Amino acid sequence: MTNSTRTFADARRWALIGAELTFDAVAGLDDAGYAAPSTLPGWSRAHIAAHVAANAEALSNLVHWAATGEPTPMYASPEERAAGIERGRALPADRLTAWLRRSADALEARMDQLTDEQWRHEVVTAQGRTVPATELPWMRSREVCVHAVDLATGVSFANLPADFLAALCDDVAAKRAAAPGPAVILRAPAAGADWELPGDGEPVPVTGELHDIAAYLTGRDADLRAADGTPAPALGAWL
Template sequence: MPRTFDDARRWARLGTDLFTGAAALDAAGLDAPSTLPGWSRKHLVAHVAANADALGNLVHWAATGERTPMYSSPQERAAGIERGAGMPAAELTAWLRRSTAELAASTAALTDTQWQSPVVTAQGRTVPADELPWMRSREVCVHAIDLGTGITFADLPDDFLAALCDDVVGKRAQEPGPALLLEATDTGASWKLPGEGEQTVLAGPLHEITACLTGRAHALTSPGGGSVPALARWL
């Protein structure tokens, strides 16, 4: 079943709670590595806080018609994350709380008409503003796992996981990669990823399928116990 606007808003709220709860760490905990190569947990918290501010720019655009890009440049985006990673723990988590609260308040104020206003993402895609909750839900749900505090894809709702798999397959199908058929043994859903070489069939629980598709650690094995073709990280 295709995801709905209400679904995305629900997932964004759930993911926000998961992420902010997992990020409520002391200084040593935030300084520890995340599961993303080269990033501490502080880098990841700064990224998610900055993303809330950036999406807030698009909410402002939708509400007022004033063009306000997510970021002024890729360099500014990267510099903001580095600044955040250098903040004291209390200051960083306060930024996270403030930015998420401001995003929630600004989106709650949008009218039905404003939700249909076109805005431009950081990747240059023009989308209606009602895509913003889905964009945010991906950030907070997936990065809650990337913090490495024990949250896994199994902690996320099946309907979100299925929607995320649809989204990832749609993107990966446009890029070079291995040919895969992924079958969720617990829900009966499947995804076909066109690519190079002979198709590999991977079967397992939906949460493991999602982890594999997003380039995260998973427990899937190829038929006969062989290695699973590697996928680059997504998001």
């Protein structure tokens, strides 16, 4: 079921909150700190920071598309996207941190300049989805909020706004409902929210805190348990 009523203003606010959490998460990191592992397999903190910075520049391309009508893809190609992250993660710590902040600030400034009409213009995401530009702040808020946690410097899903977490769970659950996977019923009683993932087998009921369910749905380690004490069913990749 849908447990949130996400608005455009919400997404703009969450993007700013997530960016600040990201800045806080990397504050003071030196080269060794950036080289340490993130929570994502095979990626260092520097990989995460470079990915988030490159994402801001890619979304700025879509803002340009919305503003001018000139088709401007997020990335030239998947290969160029990967190469950009590799270049970024090799930067010295101070330059990587500066890029992270500079790209985020530039994206916000460009979004501030869009008119109401331009926000309604359609653009195409890196996944090939055609969406109105009003979806861009939501795309950004997911990136900065979730990856602030992935940096593994102390930010957790419990630090993210509850209304963001509910919207995130709605978004991910809807995507997972359309893909193969186990049948799961997720309940967050304290938040008055629940989600159903249709899939294979008898539905497994899983109850937990909202932040733990968000972590689970996005493929992060939440140590959620089914009612019989067994681990919650393993889910496939989110994005």
